Amino acid sequence: MSATLLKVTGLKVAYGGIQAVKGVDFEVREGELVTLIGSNGAGKTTTMKAITGTLPLSGGDIEYLGQSIRGKGAWDLVRQGLAMVPEGRGVFTRMTITENLQMGAYIRTDKPEIAADIDKIFGIFPRLKERKDQLAGTMSGGEQQMLAMGRALMSRPKVLLLDEPSMGLSPIMVDKIFEVVREVYAQGVTVLLVEQNASRALQIADRGYVMESGLITMSGEAKQMLSDPKVRAAYLGE
Ligand SMILES: Nc1ncnc2c1ncn2[C@@H]1O[C@H](COP(=O)(O)OP(=O)(O)O)[C@@H](O)[C@H]1O
């Protein structure tokens, strides 16, 4: 079995006195595509923010590459190969596509390789190449999502955390985004995919976890979860 890259144990996160994440365990092994699914308000984004150091933990621990990353900031984590595309994308709207991609390489100093990687990203996302000198803010939601993923990939991550990449996109764009997630994974990047679109996420994932009201309530092989009547009833609208 491959090595565990990310291990979350007993994670608790609170906003003021209100516990949003109440003791969560999950792990992501090298080379896996794992999905964390659950409806709006379940605590998925809170969990992601705790991993990337945006929110403090009120309990438990998070290990990356076998070491606790509690209290580490996003910068440190990106240097260690853990990159996140936040919910809502967060592209720099007043910078061009190319400038956004260059920003994604801010931890790197290997200039010629950065240029080569931008070309690689343009290979995965031809749409970004067509618009490379355009301001990011003028692009559609789906295009901005692609840019956000491209920017995160510019740090050459081992693990990519994606928080609801399909949110608010047209069905055609949703297809495209899931295709690209799959492609990034096929290129060797381990992926933790947070999604409300449970059916689509389970279709491309190796394993899945269901989150409800701040707790993990189900987990398993993605294929088995897809055919599980309980999962289907609760999350796949059947
Ligand atoms: N900044 C905040 N302050 C207070 N409560 C919050 C904040 N952000 C999220 N919450 C609450 O925490 C819970 C989990 O939210 P969130 O992690 O965003 O869920 P999800 O990403 O699964 O939709 C919800 O009840 C939400 O209302």
Ligand SMILES: [Mg+2]
């Ligand atoms: Mg969320």
